[in-house]
Amino acid sequence: MSTEPETTEEAGPGTPDEPETADREAAPEESRAQETGEPEGSGQDTGETRGTGGTEGDAVLAGGEESAPAEKSEAAAELAAQRVERERIERRKAERDAPIASGAKLSGTAADLLAAVRAVESGRKPVAAMPAGPAPVPRDPAPEPVLRPQPVPVPVPAAPVTPVVSDAPAPQVVEAARRVLTEGGAPDSLAVQVAAALGEGADTALREDPWQLLRVAGVRPEQADGFARALLGAACGPDDERRGRALTVWLLEQAAAAGHTALDLSTLTTALGRQGVPGPDEAVQDALAEGEALMFQDPLDEPGAPAVPAEDAEEEETERPVRVLVALERYAMAEESLADGLARLVNSPSKEAEQAWEAAVAGVSRGPAELVRAVAAHGLVLHTGGEAARAEPAALLDAARAAGLRAFAVCHTADGRDRLAAHSGREPAEHGVGTVDGLLSGAEGPGRDADGALALDLLIVTDAPQLDVEHAAMLVESLPDGARLLLSGDPGVLWSAGAGRVFADLLAARRCPQVASRVPDPGPLGELVSGVGVGELNQVDAPGKEIVIVPVRDAGEAVHRTVQLVDDSVPRAIGVPAEQTVVITPGHGGAVGTRALNSALKERLNPGPGRFGGFDPGDRIVHSPAPGRAVPGVVVKADTEGLHLTCAGAHVVVPRERVEACVRHGWALTAHQAVGARWPAAVVVLPGDAAQALSRPWVYTAFGRAERHLSVVHGVEQALPKAVAEITAKPRTTRLQTLLRAQVPTPD
Numbered sequence: 001m002s003t004e005p006e007t008t009e010e011a012g013p014g015t016p017d018e019p020e021t022a023d024r025e026a027a028p029e030e031s032r033a034q035e036t037g038e039p040e041g042s043g044q045d046t047g048e049t050r051g052t053g054g055t056e057g058d059a060v061l062a063g064g065e066e067s068a069p070a071e072k073s074e075a076a077a078e079l080a081a082q083r084v085e086r087e088r089i090e091r092r093k094a095e096r097d098a099p100i101a102s103g104a105k106l107s108g109t110a111a112d113l114l115a116a117v118r119a120v121e122s123g124r125k126p127v128a129a130m131p132a133g134p135a136p137v138p139r140d141p142a143p144e145p146v147l148r149p150q151p152v153p154v155p156v157p158a159a160p161v162t163p164v165v166s167d168a169p170a171p172q173v174v175e176a177a178r179r180v181l182t183e184g185g186a187p188d189s190l191a192v193q194v195a196a197a198l199g200e201g202a203d204t205a206l207r208e209d210p211w212q213l214l215r216v217a218g219v220r221p222e223q224a225d226g227f228a229r230a231l232l233g234a235a236c237g238p239d240d241e242r243r244g245r246a247l248t249v250w251l252l253e254q255a256a257a258a259g260h261t262a263l264d265l266s267t268l269t270t271a272l273g274r275q276g277v278p279g280p281d282e283a284v285q286d287a288l289a290e291g292e293a294l295m296f297q298d299p300l301d302e303p304g305a306p307a308v309p310a311e312d313a314e315e316e317e318t319e320r321p322v323r324v325l326v327a328l329e330r331y332a333m334a335e336e337s338l339a340d341g342l343a344r345l346v347n348s349p350s351k352e353a354e355q356a357w358e359a360a361v362a363g364v365s366r367g368p369a370e371l372v373r374a375v376a377a378h379g380l381v382l383h384t385g386g387e388a389a390r391a392e393p394a395a396l397l398d399a400a401r402a403a404g405l406r407a408f409a410v411c412h413t414a415d416g417r418d419r420l421a422a423h424s425g426r427e428p429a430e431h432g433v434g435t436v437d438g439l440l441s442g443a444e445g446p447g448r449d450a451d452g453a454l455a456l457d458l459l460i461v462t463d464a465p466q467l468d469v470e471h472a473a474m475l476v477e478s479l480p481d482g483a484r485l486l487l488s489g490d491p492g493v494l495w496s497a498g499a500g501r502v503f504a505d506l507l508a509a510r511r512c513p514q515v516a517s518r519v520p521d522p523g524p525l526g527e528l529v530s531g532v533g534v535g536e537l538n539q540v541d542a543p544g545k546e547i548v549i550v551p552v553r554d555a556g557e558a559v560h561r562t563v564q565l566v567d568d569s570v571p572r573a574i575g576v577p578a579e580q581t582v583v584i585t586p587g588h589g590g591a592v593g594t595r596a597l598n599s600a601l602k603e604r605l606n607p608g609p610g611r612f613g614g615f616d617p618g619d620r621i622v623h624s625p626a627p628g629r630a631v632p633g634v635v636v637k638a639d640t641e642g643l644h645l646t647c648a649g650a651h652v653v654v655p656r657e658r659v660e661a662c663v664r665h666g667w668a669l670t671a672h673q674a675v676g677a678r679w680p681a682a683v684v685v686l687p688g689d690a691a692q693a694l695s696r697p698w699v700y701t702a703f704g705r706a707e708r709h710l711s712v713v714h715g716v717e718q719a720l721p722k723a724v725a726e727i728t729a730k731p732r733t734t735r736l737q738t739l740l741r742a743q744v745p746t747p748d
Contacts, residue, residue, distance in 0.1 A: 169195035176203035184230040190216055211246035221275055238276050244283025247275050249292050252328045256499040260733040261335050261469055262327035294332045297322045298738045331499050334473040339739035341476030345379035346512055346744050350482025353457055360403040368395035374513045375484050382506055383488035385517025392517055393460050393488045394423035401432055405457040408445050409433045412463035412676035414648030420462060440474055453480040463676050464489035468498025492533040492700045494675050497628040505736040511744040525706055532700045537721040552715040555591035558687045563600050565683050565711050574709045576681040578605055583668035584702045585685040586693040592685055598665035612638035613659040622666035622673055623647050630673040632666050671701045682706035691719035695727040
């Protein structure tokens, strides 16, 4: 399995642009998509059960014979027809994926760009040098399917259909962009993306600045250079100020995809130099002058140094060390808006509801009483703890609503919403629980008042580490003056898929009360995960096979054992069916990435020709309605409207043109896709070449997705305990701590 970063299209919408580690690299150049084709690593099978848990009784689960696939109920002739259909589809894929032959219409950089786009569209990784050649012949529409065995029908819930709205640009805008792309030797398949990225007048923008092509996801600087040479001819050069400006923006976008809201000026100029920009400093200044980016000088507080009062800041400015940061406007404004909103909540808690809060405090007993008292007295409170600690925000929500306060709680996923509501034994809507996206869109929650603010006295946000800076800013901006905000979450899990590290920054800033839960997660799984959280991979007694280690030697064995566990061993020995088991692996690509595992699991659990974009009814999928969002679901059917899914209890229709971008198979996920949800059983796959992708937050997150049973397909030898003990979250460059410290005094 490759552990190299992948492009945004490869990683899939809603997933980080990299193999799953705690966070992404600090320098923007390290987030570039590169493919080295490293050979698979292999672990040594010692013949012993390694890691945590595992006893002699685990042999049945870990090493039992693979069960035979279920017999088909249709006639042999139908099966033969199905195999013919699959072979035809595989031939088409092979034709599509075949190298572009030389000597055809396109050549040079134009063919490079075309090949790169096809590589992204087909799910392969683009490479630096692309073979030249013509476009493959367009594929014919798939014929009507032959009669084949039908999968288990999936009931369609009675909820109204939620169509996925396509913000497609106007046809005339797309056509104008297509003409410019053709003139520059670029594939016209980019026209829709160019029109969406540049808006009306996209053709004019490309003619005036061909490097604007870099705003299209998946396009590399060398490909944009070739397009610019074709359009500009002799006027094109590496010292063109338009090139330097576009590359500055591109590098900042790459950094944001890696979690940073800003970059140190020295890091940015170094990256520009590596891209062949002759004057990196001038390129940055040009981007600043054109309003493409913003620059900040934030003071560096030396450890142990006393804080400088705001009134003395100007006098001290020349003497205090500063760091110079450059940021895209959208992230800079979101971070400043978030800091302003948090300061507003901290500095002006409402006194109008004091009696109601006193009643809420009186209505709780020992466990959550400390949390309720803190929220009653402060506008912003942070709460930390594991899965069992969710009972405390749930108790706060009940107490506040019982006291007549307008209270609502939101979670990162629909699964988290249901688990939080389960603490009260009521439905989420009755309990006042929803999702972040549902609250912001108005689909869930109390609605807004005449001023546009949420009609709330208290907002509880669980899964707070998954809040990126833009969503956090929108939530805080929506709260009225005097409202209370509780941010609750497990600080050990992976950070947000989007830019920022809001919860970690607030914990580090220490500008508001912090309440740490004393409720431990129960059982062997709770003991294992708690140990990982403090850097220890402990031996854990698991008499009920709650934890099983499955040693493997190579990638092929890892895939085989994973399929066997999901389809046979876990259902037979643990009693958890395949549809309630999740597979988690470090990355999307490679021999044991999500694509390879999903292909193997589909073949075993729901075989079919995949007529509609590779999907069949009954397939488990992940739907990504927006970047950074991954919603598990199941395929119901496909028709002229698109692909029909059930996701989090809703019936969703994805238009045909958006299926490839928005839907992936979902038996196997990355840890970033799985965070915020839990399953009765989890199979965590650690092939030999995944060692460098592991970290303590990744292992903590992956292991913590299991409620009853965890199987670890283990091929990384001692890299696992080393990652848990030594490799913590990679830093992200953000400004929230600095902004908040300037506006909020240190609490007494």
